[in-house]
Amino acid sequence: MRSVVMLAVVMVTVAGIGPLFAPYDPTAINIPNRLSPPSSEFPLGTDALGRDILSRILHGARWSLGLAFVVSLISLVIGTAIGLLAALGGGLTDWVTMRTTDSFLAFPELVAAIVIAGLTGGGTWSLIFALAVTGWMRYARVARGIGLSLKTRGYVIQAQLAGMSGLAIARWHYLPSLLPSLTVVWTGMFARAILGISALGFLGFGVQPPNPEWGSMLLDARVHIRSTPLQMIWPGLAVVISVLAINLAGDALRDALAEERDGP
Amino acid sequence: MIAALAGLLLRAVVVLFGTALLTFALLWNSPGDPAQAIAMARFDALLTDDVIDQVRVEAGLDRTFWVAFLDWLGPLLRLDFGHSSVTGRPVWPDLSNAMGYTFPLALAALVIGIGVSLPLAYLATRRPGGWLDRASVAVATLGTAIPAYWLGLLLILIFAVHLAWLPAMGARTPAHGILPAVTLGLGVAASLTRIIRSGILEARARPFLPALRRRGVGSAAIGRDHVAPHAAVPVLTVLGLELAFLLEGLVLVEAIFGRPGLGSFLVTAIMARDFPHVQAVVVLTALIFVTVNLVIDVAYRILDPRIGGRDA
Numbered sequence A: 001m002r003s004v005v006m007l008a009v010v011m012v013t014v015a016g017i018g019p020l021f022a023p024y025d026p027t028a029i030n031i032p033n034r035l036s037p038p039s040s041e042f043p044l045g046t047d048a049l050g051r052d053i054l055s056r057i058l059h060g061a062r063w064s065l066g067l068a069f070v071v072s073l074i075s076l077v078i079g080t081a082i083g084l085l086a087a088l089g090g091g092l093t094d095w096v097t098m099r100t101t102d103s104f105l106a107f108p109e110l111v112a113a114i115v116i117a118g119l120t121g122g123g124t125w126s127l128i129f130a131l132a133v134t135g136w137m138r139y140a141r142v143a144r145g146i147g148l149s150l151k152t153r154g155y156v157i158q159a160q161l162a163g164m165s166g167l168a169i170a171r172w173h174y175l176p177s178l179l180p181s182l183t184v185v186w187t188g189m190f191a192r193a194i195l196g197i198s199a200l201g202f203l204g205f206g207v208q209p210p211n212p213e214w215g216s217m218l219l220d221a222r223v224h225i226r227s228t229p230l231q232m233i234w235p236g237l238a239v240v241i242s243v244l245a246i247n248l249a250g251d252a253l254r255d256a257l258a259e260e261r262d263g264p
Numbered sequence B: 001m002i003a004a005l006a007g008l009l010l011r012a013v014v015v016l017f018g019t020a021l022l023t024f025a026l027l028w029n030s031p032g033d034p035a036q037a038i039a040m041a042r043f044d045a046l047l048t049d050d051v052i053d054q055v056r057v058e059a060g061l062d063r064t065f066w067v068a069f070l071d072w073l074g075p076l077l078r079l080d081f082g083h084s085s086v087t088g089r090p091v092w093p094d095l096s097n098a099m100g101y102t103f104p105l106a107l108a109a110l111v112i113g114i115g116v117s118l119p120l121a122y123l124a125t126r127r128p129g130g131w132l133d134r135a136s137v138a139v140a141t142l143g144t145a146i147p148a149y150w151l152g153l154l155l156i157l158i159f160a161v162h163l164a165w166l167p168a169m170g171a172r173t174p175a176h177g178i179l180p181a182v183t184l185g186l187g188v189a190a191s192l193t194r195i196i197r198s199g200i201l202e203a204r205a206r207p208f209l210p211a212l213r214r215r216g217v218g219s220a221a222i223g224r225d226h227v228a229p230h231a232a233v234p235v236l237t238v239l240g241l242e243l244a245f246l247l248e249g250l251v252l253v254e255a256i257f258g259r260p261g262l263g264s265f266l267v268t269a270i271m272a273r274d275f276p277h278v279q280a281v282v283v284l285t286a287l288i289f290v291t292v293n294l295v296i297d298v299a300y301r302i303l304d305p306r307i308g309g310r311d312a
Helices: A002-021 A053-089 A091-105 A109-119 A124-133 A137-151 A154-161 A166-203 A214-222 A229-262 B002-028 B034-043 B049-058 B065-077 B091-124 B131-145 B148-162 B174-204 B208-214 B219-257 B262-272 B275-303
Strands: none
Touching (some): A053 A091, A053 A124, A053 A137, A053 A229, A091 B002, A109 B002, A109 B219, A124 A166, A137 A166, A166 B148, A214 A229, A214 B148, B091 B174, B091 B262, B148 B174, B148 B219, B208 B219, B219 B262, B219 B275, B262 B275
């Protein structure tokens, strides 16, 4: 648990204060200096419009990591609500919600996100919408599974008989059991959201120029692969390092939880 | 078994219908005037309102939602995908042409993915915790964090730009397919290696293996008859996810390498608001996905008779 909290703090910090260390304005066009190689003036070089790549990477963290964080939290809330609705509603509610979940799962998430983001006009809001709408299903399944197992537990039934309100039961009996597993799912979905945002940016359906986002930076860099190949290294590296860090934290968390449950 | 199969089939049909309805509703309610987008894509010029209205009637955009949905669904059940609203040509020939580029690529990627991950996972588990094991886990972990579009660009940089061994853009010769297939295949291999490795390790830890050994069963026979089927169950579970990864990767890889496959077909159709084309790709993808998952569910029951259903 601690590792994931630490990770979230570090990521938010990087996205929050990273831009403060940017030497230049990430959107400042400087045509005479276009496509210049790394130098003391521009540590990672400049892009086709002469913009400083280091500044764009640092500002890009706010877009790539920040949006992924928002998207994964929105789908966490949607998914948990749907999963608990299915578990507690039971019967027809359960059947309908779970078949809806199946329908959403019956389609590669990223392809669905491309279709949705593309048809809702591109840009940041349709990006958030597209990724949140296609990212809640795993939370729903996990929340439903845990909800079903809790529903018939003695202490939950006793709490109900004792007149505890539904909200209080959710807060004191459901949330503590849901949190660890949902956090594991969340780390995976956070990483997926980073990949999704940069993939959509790379296809041109994501964050729109001139905003610096790692995927759309790759799209810009791709044209200049022969003249300035280094330009496409940096944004990709930023994506890989972020995703790797989150995945490793998720793995560590999952192992720690398994140990807690099964004993060392 | 028959009842279970009928249940799975019914579920697949419900899911397919749901996907078709959701897609249609999404397209129908997407912002902007599709008639205008179609007119732009077709004539590439600014047009007067009455021309756009003519396009609207021709593309059937003046109907109500349910009429339009049923008009689309009916022919679809006879595998008639209708006509492109941009070119006016039937969807199917163009779609099958695109599939002709995509399926061989997907197959090659799958072969590369399994061909790399299976031996690697096997070698890694010969000495769990050994250097080979740790190295393969490290490489696989790194591999799952590398997005397909970046790996593709790196491979272009190395093999097409620097070494000039392979062509990068287009799909004219089979050689043009090598870099895309390797890009996708390595991504598949990265996630499969981890799953197969832990599958083998879990199967080896089963308590009946020492008993078999004590009864004098040879280690080759144990591996083939007891470890392999147990290791196959978790692998089967992720094959469905792997297919999703493959389809997602295809869209990106086709965009990087400029291949005229299903992914490029979809991206072009979205840009031009060619609804019949978008619908066709979405329905086809869902059909492939649901069919493969149905096969996996059935294979599951055969491999492990105790399982009633994956999410039971």
